[in-house]
Structure formats: C-alpha cells, structure tokens
C-alpha cells in the first residue's frame with residue numbers, strides 16, 4: 001500500500017515515502033509515519049527529519065500585531081536589488097483540517113526588513129500569494145531582522161478563495177528566531193528547512209492547516 005510522492009523545490013526533488021494507512025491523506029506534504037528523503041538532481045539521497053505536517057490539528061494562531069495592512073500587491077518576491085539581508089524562499093502548502101489541499105487560498109505575508117523595520121507607509125516587505133491547484137505557495141523574501149521585544153518572524157494571514165479570513169499566525173526560522181528571548185515565540189511555528197536552492201537561497205517550508 002506504500003507509495004512515493006515527489007515535489008520539486010528549486011533544483012531539488014523532495015520525496016516522501018507514503019506508508020500504508022496514509023493513503024487517505026494524499027496531498028499532505030509528508031506522511032505522519034513516512035521517511036522524508038531529498039534527492040539532489042544527479043546526487044545521492046540525504047535524509048531529513050520526517051516532520052508530520054498534517055494530523056488535522058489547525059495551525060496555532062498568533063496575533064497579527066500592530067503592522068498589518070490590507071491591500072498588499074500580488075507578488076512572487078518581496079526582494080529587489082535594494083533589499084539587504086539573507087535571501088529566503090518561503091514555501092508550503094495550505095491544507096484543511098481534513099488534510100485536503102486548499103487551492104486558491106490567498107496569503108498576506110508581511111515582515112520587517114533586515115534592519116527590523118516595517119514599511120508602514122508603503123508595501124515594502126509585504127505581498128500576497130495565492131496557492132496553486134495543490135494548495136502550494138512560494139514567496140521569495142529575506143530573513144527578517146529582530147526589533148525591540150521581538151525575535152525575527154514573518155506574519156501571515158490566510159483567506160479562503162472567496163476572501164473570507166481563515167487564520168493569522170507568525171512563522172519562525174530555526175537557528176534565527178529561537179536565538180532571542182521572546183514571549184510570543186512558539187517552537188510549534190518553526191518552519192522546517194529544506195535544502196538550499198540552486199541560487200544558494202535558504203529554503204523553508206511552512207504548511208498551514210486551516211478550518212475551512
């Protein structure tokens with residue numbers, strides 16, 4: 001009853017071995033009991049921790065904070081030639097609590113720049129992405145900087161295809177967000193690292209489980 005699922009992130013294929021009993025969760029990024037293996041093209045597999053991503057539990061919500069602005073432009077990147085900081089590819093999948101991919105979901109993403117500053121006058125470091133037919137999204141951005149009282153984090157607000165707000169939370173980065181004391185930080189919201197892409201960008205995945 002086992003099977004293999006493959007997804008491509010940049011130049012790297014991600015392969016999840018789907019074990020028996022998980023067939024009803026087709027579309028989940030990793031199977032709860034499955035082994036996750038990466039296979040660089042032309043290279044040999046390397047193992048990553050098998051991180052369960054959908055057991056039906058909604059993603060932990062967190063406050064939107066004081067800096068949300070509606071009306072962010074549709075964007076596949078928040079980066080331009082003037083943007084400092086370390087490049088980051090934020091990817092993931094939006095799933096319902098039945099672990100079914102949610103196509104056409106819209107994500108408003110906003111964050112501080114590398115200096116810990118939000119653009120409250122315009123839409124720098126703010127953008128909107130829409131999930132594809134498999135519920136997947138991808139956005140090029142940077143590792144945000146800390147600002148007083150907060151460890152680096154990325155805000156996200158999810159809307160269903162009809163525009164109804166489903167949830168708001170914050171995304172954290174391993175080795176960055178967990179290095180500065182912050183009472184809001186929660187390790188359950190750490191994105192998981194994937195292999196860097198062909199351009200050397202850090203790639204992370206953060207799946208979002210929503211109550212539709």
Ligand SMILES: [Fe+2]
Pocket residue numbers: 065067112150153155
């Ligand atoms: Fe914030």
